[in-house]
Amino acid sequence: MTDSAPLLIPAGTVFTxxxxxxxxxxxxxxxxxxxxxxxxxxxxxxSGAAIPAELAPFLAPEFxxxxxxxxxxxxxxxxxRRWAEIDQRIVYVENPHPRMIRDxxxxxxxxxxxTLREAFARVAAAGPGVRTDLTGVDxxxxxxxxxxxxxxxxxxxxxxxxxxxxxxxxxxxxxxxxETTRDALIERFVETKLERARGGDTPxxxxxxxxxxxxxxxxTPDGAVSVARDEADRxxxxxALSNRGDADGEPRGDDPVTMRPDLVRDLAAAHRLGFxxxxxxxxxxxxxxxxxxxxxxxxxxxxxxxxxxxxxGLVLSAVQAEFRREFLLGRANTAAIMQPGTGWVxxxxxRVDRIAQACKASWDRYREATRPSASV
Numbered sequence: 001m002t003d004s005a006p007l008l009i010p011a012g013t014v015f016t017x018x019x020x021x022x023x024x025x026x027x028x029x030x031x032x033x034x035x036x037x038x039x040x041x042x043x044x045x046x047s048g049a050a051i052p053a054e055l056a057p058f059l060a061p062e063f064x065x066x067x068x069x070x071x072x073x074x075x076x077x078x079x080x081r082r083w084a085e086i087d088q089r090i091v092y093v094e095n096p097h098p099r100m101i102r103d104x105x106x107x108x109x110x111x112x113x114x115t116l117r118e119a120f121a122r123v124a125a126a127g128p129g130v131r132t133d134l135t136g137v138d139x140x141x142x143x144x145x146x147x148x149x150x151x152x153x154x155x156x157x158x159x160x161x162x163x164x165x166x167x168x169x170x171x172x173x174x175x176x177x178x179e180t181t182r183d184a185l186i187e188r189f190v191e192t193k194l195e196r197a198r199g200g201d202t203p204x205x206x207x208x209x210x211x212x213x214x215x216x217x218x219x220t221p222d223g224a225v226s227v228a229r230d231e232a233d234r235x236x237x238x239x240a241l242s243n244r245g246d247a248d249g250e251p252r253g254d255d256p257v258t259m260r261p262d263l264v265r266d267l268a269a270a271h272r273l274g275f276x277x278x279x280x281x282x283x284x285x286x287x288x289x290x291x292x293x294x295x296x297x298x299x300x301x302x303x304x305x306x307x308x309x310x311x312x313g314l315v316l317s318a319v320q321a322e323f324r325r326e327f328l329l330g331r332a333n334t335a336a337i338m339q340p341g342t343g344w345v346x347x348x349x350x351r352v353d354r355i356a357q358a359c360k361a362s363w364d365r366y367r368e369a370t371r372p373s374a375s376v
Contacts, residue, residue, distance in 0.1 A: 003065060003343055004064050004065055004066070004341075004342030004343050005064075005065060006051055006056075006059060006063060006064070006065055006068045007049060007050045007051065007065060007068065008050060008051055008052070008053040008056060009050045009051065009052045009053060009096075009097075009174075010053055011052070011053040011054050013052065013173060013174075014173045014174075014177075015096045015173060015174045015177050015178075016177065017177060017180075017181040017184075019096065019177075020093055020094045020095070020096050020174075020177065020178055020181060021091065021092070021093050021094075021181060021185070022080075022081055022084040022085075022091070022092040022093075022094070023038070023084055023088075023090070023091045023092065024084060024085055024086065024087060024088045024090075025088065029088075031091075034088070034091050035091060035185070035188055035189055035192050036192055036196075037088050037089065038088065038089050038090055038091050038189075039089055039193075039204075039205055039206055039207065039367075040089055040090045040091075040206075040207050040208075040209060040363060041090070041091050041092075041093070041182075041185055041186060041189055041206075041207070041208045041209070042080055042083070042084070042090055042091070042092045042093070042208075042209045042211050043092075043093050043094075043095075043182050043208065043209070043210050043211065043294060044073065044076045044077060044080055044092070044093075044094045044095060044210075044211050044212070045095050045099070045103070045104040045105045045178070045210065045212075045294060046072055046073035046076070046095065046098075046099050046103075046105065046212060047072065047073050047074060047076045047077035047080070047094050047095060047211075048072060048074075048077075048094070048095050048096045048097045048098045048099075048174070049068055049069050049071075049072040049074040049098055050096075050098065051068065051098055051100065052097065052101070052170045052173065052174070054166060054169075054170050055100075055101070055166065055167070055170060058151050058152055058163055058166070059150070059151065059152070060148075060149035060150055060151060060152055062148070062149055063148075063149065063150055064223060064342040064343075065342060065343055065344055066219070066223040066225075066337070066341055066342045066343060066344060067144055067146075067148055067150075067219065067223070068098070068344075069344040070144070070146075070215070070219055070225055070337075070344075071098070071099065071100065071144045071145065071150070072098050072099065073211075073212050073213045073214075073325075074344075075213050075323075075325055075328040075329060075347065076211050076212065076213050076323070076328070077094060078347040078352045079328060079352050079355050079356050079359070080092050080094070080211055080356070080359075081094070082352050082353055082356035083356040083359045083360055085356075086356060086357065086360060087359075087360045087363075089363065089364075089367075090363075091185060091189075093178065093181050093182050093185060094178070095174070095175060095178040096174040096175075096177075096178065097170075097171070097173075097174035097175040097178070099141075100140070100141070100150060100151075101140070101167055101170060101171050101174075101175050102139050102140050102167065102171055102175055103138065103139050103140070103141075104175060104178060104179055104182075104293070104294070105210065105212075105292045105293045105294050106138060106139040106292065106293050107139070107293055108139065109137075109139050109140075112139075112140065112164045112167065112168060113160060113161065113164045115137045115139060115140065116137075116140055116142075116154075116160060116163065116164055117160060118137045119134055119137040119138065119140065119141065119142050120142050120153050120154065120160075122134060122137070123142050123143055123147075123153075124153065128149075129147050129148065129221075130147065131147055132147070140167065144219070145218065146218045146219040146227075148219065148221070151163070182294075186208060186298060186301065189206050190206060190305060190309075190314075190316070193206050193312075193314050194308065194309070194312055194314065197312035197313060197314060198312070204313070204314070204315060204370070204371055204372060205314065205315040205316070205317065205370070206314065206315075206316055206317075207259070207316075207317040207318070207319065208294075208295070208298045208317070208318045208319075209319055209320075209321055210291070210292075210294040210295050210298075210318070210319070210320045210321070211320075211321050211323075212320065212321065212322045212323065213322065213323040213324070213325040213328050214235055214289075214322055214323075214324070214325055215324070215325035215326060216228065216229050216234045216235055216324060216325075216326060217229065217326075217338065220340070222340035222341075223340050223341045223342050224337075224338055224339055224340045224341070225337045225338055226338040226339075232288060233288050234288065235284075235288065235322060235323075235324040236281055236282055236283060236284040236287070236324065237277070237279070237281070237282045237324060237327060238271070238275050238277055238282040238283055238323065238324060238327055239271060239275075239282075239283055239284075239321050239322065239323045239324065239327075240283075240284045240285070240286070240287055240288065240289060240321075240322045241264060241267055241268050241271065241283065241284070241285055241286075241319055241320070241321055241322075242285070242286045242289055242290050242291035242295070242319065242320040242321075242322065243257045243258045243259040243261070243264045243285070243286065243291060243295070243317075243318075243319055243320075244256070244257050244258050244286070244290050244291050244295065244296065244299070245257040245261060245264070245285070245286055245290075246285075246286060247284070247285055247286060247287060248261065248265065248285065249261035249262075249264040249265050249268075249285045249286070252290075256299065256303065257299075258291065258295045258296070258298065258299030258302070258317065258318040258319065259299075259317040259318060259319045260315070260317065263315070263317060263370060264285060264317075264319060265285070266366055266369045266370055267319065267362075267366050268283045268284075268285055269365075269369070270362045270363070270365035270366035270369060271283045271362040273361075273362070273365050274358050274359070274360075274361035274362025274363075274364075274365055275358045275362065276358075289320070289322050291318075291319070291320035292320065294318075294320070295318040295319060295320050298318035299318045302316035302317070302318060328351075328355060329345065329348075329351075330348050330351045332348070333345040333347075333348060
């Protein structure tokens with residue numbers, strides 16, 4: 001179990017695109033070759049947990065490392081980095097900053113100061129520890145998802161401006177690099193696949209995968225992550241795959257899906273095989289989450305490219321995977337954080353490798369099921 005104090009990134013740290021982009025055999029392949037050989041871009045917008053030291057003065061004093069890591073999807077980082085090591089068919093880009101700076105899986109606020117002002121006002125109106133609706137203003141949250149204090153409330157406009165300015169500046173050191181790199185990689189992948197198609201070597205597909213985890217429990221005041229979520233908010237035993245559709249992956253009314261319904265069903269079936277689960281319910285579609293901003297943005301871009309991609313025979317897809325955190329952590333680590341405490345657990349290397357191998361196997365089976373020669 002790690003220390004109780006929040007983990008900080010040294011002040012002045014600035015990440016580069018190469019710091020946060022991962023692929024197999026980097027000593028023998030460059031990024032261009034990796035993109036040429038891959039057909040899947042995996043992004044983890046919430047995997048970062050360490051907080052830039054510039055933001056330490058704004059943290060609530062009761063914010064512990066347990067709350068810090070619970071507020072992130074930190075389990076995803078080790079797993080997808082390992083997956084990228086063993087699979088030449090993927091490229092992985094990771095947000096090095098925590099979602100507390102600004103959530104890249106939410107639409108970027110047009111006015112961060114106004115958004116922060118409203119979020120703090122709603123939290124204050126609800127009272128300490130009381131659940132409140134932060135819809136529309138949760139790109140930067142003053143409280144965790146368990147509604148424990150995260151940021152000190154500004155006492156006046158000067159403090160609010162200092163908070164907003166610091167968050168905006170620090171974001172350019174990591175979060176902004178992640179967003180720029182993620183979007184540039186999508187364009188480079190599409191350009192590469194279309195160029196191959198124009199040369200007569202038709203690639204079948206390119207997909208983006210926004211990779212997350214969520215625990216089916218929330219946190220008590222003593223740090224135990226042990227309060228069961230409402231049934232409607234609980235994840236299946238392994239993963240929920242989302243394309244903005246319904247439980248069968250079909251469109252909901254006029255809302256567009258980000259991955260064809262037949263393909264997301266094939267992907268779910270492939271995950272049941274890849275993770276060797278007997279129950280169909282272990283892998284669900286669009287339950288409890290439909291998929292958020294990353295796949296909405298990618299799906300919109302792919303619709304813009306639809307006519308060109310269709311002419312080239314290239315299938316473009318965006319999908320979100322929300323893994324159950326208890327499943328990623330394993331029994332021992334889950335049991336540890338369900339007890340009162342202020343620290344976090346270290347990843348189990350064997351479990352990390354096992355899940356990474358299952359992710360690879362799942363996408364390999366998906367490719368086998370959906371390649372043109374497999375079609376009836």
